[in-house]
Each structure stands twice: as structure tokens, then as C-alpha cells.
Amino acid sequence: MTKLIAIAGGSGSGKTTFAKKLINKANEQITILHMDSYYLPDQPQKHFTSSGKPNFDHPEAFDWDLVREHIKSLKQGMPIHAPIYDFKTSSRTDSSETLSPSPVIIFEGIFSLFDEEIRKLADVKVFLHVDSDIRFTRRLNRDVGERGRSLDSVINQYYDTVRPMYQKFLEPQKQHADFIVGEETDVAASILSAKVNQYLTLDSGERFNSLQMQH
Numbered sequence: 001m002t003k004l005i006a007i008a009g010g011s012g013s014g015k016t017t018f019a020k021k022l023i024n025k026a027n028e029q030i031t032i033l034h035m036d037s038y039y040l041p042d043q044p045q046k047h048f049t050s051s052g053k054p055n056f057d058h059p060e061a062f063d064w065d066l067v068r069e070h071i072k073s074l075k076q077g078m079p080i081h082a083p084i085y086d087f088k089t090s091s092r093t094d095s096s097e098t099l100s101p102s103p104v105i106i107f108e109g110i111f112s113l114f115d116e117e118i119r120k121l122a123d124v125k126v127f128l129h130v131d132s133d134i135r136f137t138r139r140l141n142r143d144v145g146e147r148g149r150s151l152d153s154v155i156n157q158y159y160d161t162v163r164p165m166y167q168k169f170l171e172p173q174k175q176h177a178d179f180i181v182g183e184e185t186d187v188a189a190s191i192l193s194a195k196v197n198q199y200l201t202l203d204s205g206e207r208f209n210s211l212q213m214q215h
Helices: 015-025 064-075 116-121 132-146 151-176 185-214
Strands: 003-009 030-034 080-086 091-099 104-108 124-128 179-181
Touching (some): 003 064, 015 124, 124 151
Parallel strands (some): 003 104, 124 179
């Protein structure tokens, strides 16, 4: 049975990096599903800031129906066509990325533990707890260096939406986590990958015993 690992944490907490560490330490093929790909094409105006900017750090900024549909499909062994989001233009492109199912699916994003239905589908729930100054510095470097943002726009967005939304919606997700990971991500990745490999070994044994009983 396909195992789903949900990894949540604030922007700049290192979710993608942690997911890659898991992949490097796991014995099985792993597929990554990025929540950032599922921003709505048009952001809800009711959550715009006072300066008229979209609030990309609100839970309702995401296409939840499509996220749930795609996670269920992957867990059922079916491929999906994940959307591709352009962060430089803040828009969903017309292209998509085909993701094939694998023994382990990682769903990483700021709200990967927010939705109750997705939490029920997750076999392992992880929250990355990283100090705010570290998260801000990482976000600043990423948005300026990779997404073509100006320094002022990143700082303004942090105080307008990122920081308050983290306190209101993101941090409370910790209560749903099986693992809360700090800065020692190498150690945590080793422990978690061992746990996942154990799950998969048990599943393989159960499938083998089932086949023997049928014969």
C-alpha cells in the first residue's frame, strides 16, 4: 500500500530540502507533490491586503479540491497531471507535470497538515519548527534570487501576510504532527526514513502472506 508523508512548516523552514534528505536515505522510490503547485489561478479578493495584494499565505489561497483529488489518485496507484505555477508572474501556467505513483508519496507545503481529509490520508505527519529569523532569511534569499522579487516587496509581504498567517494558521498545525523537527534534519530524516522502510517491509510481508493463503 502506498504511504503518504505530509510535511508542513512555514515558508523557508526547509520542507523541500528535508524531503530530498528523505529520498536520499530511503530504500524505495519516492514521489514528491509540492503544495506550491496548487495555488488558485485567481486569488480570493476577500483576503487581499490593505494595499491590494493577494494573500498567498492564507489557507484559501489553494485549490483544495484538486489537491485532494490528486493525493487520492496517487494513493490508489494512478498517475496525475500536477499543475505548474509560475512564481515570477504569480499565475498557473497551461502546462502540467505528470507524476507517477510510487511506494511513498511526500506531500510538502505550508498547509499540508491543515485539511482534515488529507490528514486522514497521511500515514506520517511532520511539522518543521524553525526559528522565524532563519525562515525569513531563507525566504528573502529565495524570493530575490530565484523568483525575481525586490527586497522591499519581500519584506512588506512578510509583515502583511506571512508572519500573521503563520501565527494564525500555520503554527497550530503542530498539534496534528507525529514528528516535530527542528534544526537537526539529518537525524530526523534518518529516523523517519527507517520508519517508512519498516512500514513498506511490513506491507510487503502482508501481501506475500496473503498470496500464500490464496494458494
